[in-house]
Amino acid sequence: MATAKRYRFDGRCVVGNSDSSFAPLDEEVVAQWLDSLDLSSSTKNTYKRAFKSFCAFVKDTSLDFDTLTKRDIISFREYLSVDKRLKPTTVSNYLGAVRSFFSYAEENGIPNIARGVRGERASRDFKKASLSVDQARRLLSAVDLETEAGMRDFALLNLMLRTGLRDIEVVRADCGDIRTVSGVDVLYIQGKGRPGKDNYVVLTESALAPIRDYLGMRDDSSNSSPLFTSVARRNSGERLTTRSVSRIVKEAMRKIGIDDPRYTAHSLRHTAITFSLLGGASEREAQQMARHADISTTMIYAHNIDRIKNAAENNISRLLD
Incomplete structure (x- = not known):
């Protein structure tokens, strides 16, 4: 035996x-x-x-x-x-x-004692806040466009606000990733956890024009060059890091009076997804832009918008006021 x-x-x-x-x-x-x-x-x-x-x-x-x-x-x-x-x-x-x-x-004869053990239940809200339309406009207006750094920062902030890119996706982007699909300008990106640049965001003229202006000031904008580069003397022309993107966003926010840990570079992604829904995009369309694997994530944005638009508290006020 x-x-x-x-x-x-x-x-x-x-x-x-x-x-x-x-x-x-x-x-x-x-x-x-x-x-x-x-x-x-x-x-x-x-x-x-x-x-x-x-x-x-x-x-x-x-x-x-x-x-x-x-x-x-x-x-x-x-x-x-x-x-x-x-x-x-x-x-x-x-x-x-x-x-x-x-x-x-x-598979090797050990009982699966972890089967059915769930993870921690996460909040249905987001830890990072999104900007209002007025805040987003002021954020872009506050950028100094007289310098290469200012042109870069405006193009970067504008891109993130209009496409919902993550900071790592911005950092990984190269100039040659701007291409045309069926006559439409797009930016191919390497998404979170993805092995290559197998997805893209659509670049409207408002998103692409500042990038063109910025690249026109650059010494090197070849296809293999990073889309956004450092202008610091020590590492001029090198690819930005996620820390650099975070600093650019935080400094821009401080210029318009936002200095709150809930507002970060990721807030621009939240803002873009929220704006797409407010502007009339369906949940499915917003999911495609955000590249959410599960539409339930996109639905949280829709739920939050509906919660504010149709707050039950307003009905109470109409009775009492």
Whole structure:
């Protein structure tokens, strides 16, 4: 009669019987699990960090791998949320990594104790605020267009407000990514978690004209050159970083009196999506522009707009005032 497989965690997992080659917390096994995933390298790195955190939790709480239960996975979620005070999205990402690993381990005879354990419930609102139409106009009007830096900043801010690009998408863009599709100017982008530039945003004339003006001032605007570059003496002509984009946006906002941690570069993305819906775009059309994988994310924007437009509190005031 074969000996049952047993696993114990004491810094790393060891296999109780010699005929088994699957050690769940062995680095080689973790590497094999990550290699099996059809995910971007950045997501795999996130999963690796998340699973390392889970291993540390198991060790620090003196748990044995062979006695872990679903309750222990839930305790890990509570530890991340309460003790570590991680954001709900981060907690959900960590739990996603643990569920993924146990799904993989199940193929090697280990019970999938993580099945059905949900991530932390996230708020249906956004942590970052969006601009009003007046604020967006003032933001653009406050930019000094007499310098190359000013021309760049205006083109960048204007682009983000009109297309909803993320800061990393702006940073990755090259001059040659501006192309024509069916007679329409577009900017091909490498989206979040995407391996290449396989999607695009439509460039209206109002979005493209400031970019053309800015590139006309540049010494190098060849196809392989970054779309937005630094003008600092130390790294002039080099690609902007996400930190640089964040600084440009924050400085522009401070010029119009907005100095609030809820307003960041990502606020311009929120603003663009909100404006598209306010301007008459359908939820599906807004989803395509924003490149949301799930339309439910886009629907949050629509819900927030409807909440303000049709606030029930106004009905109370009409009765009482």
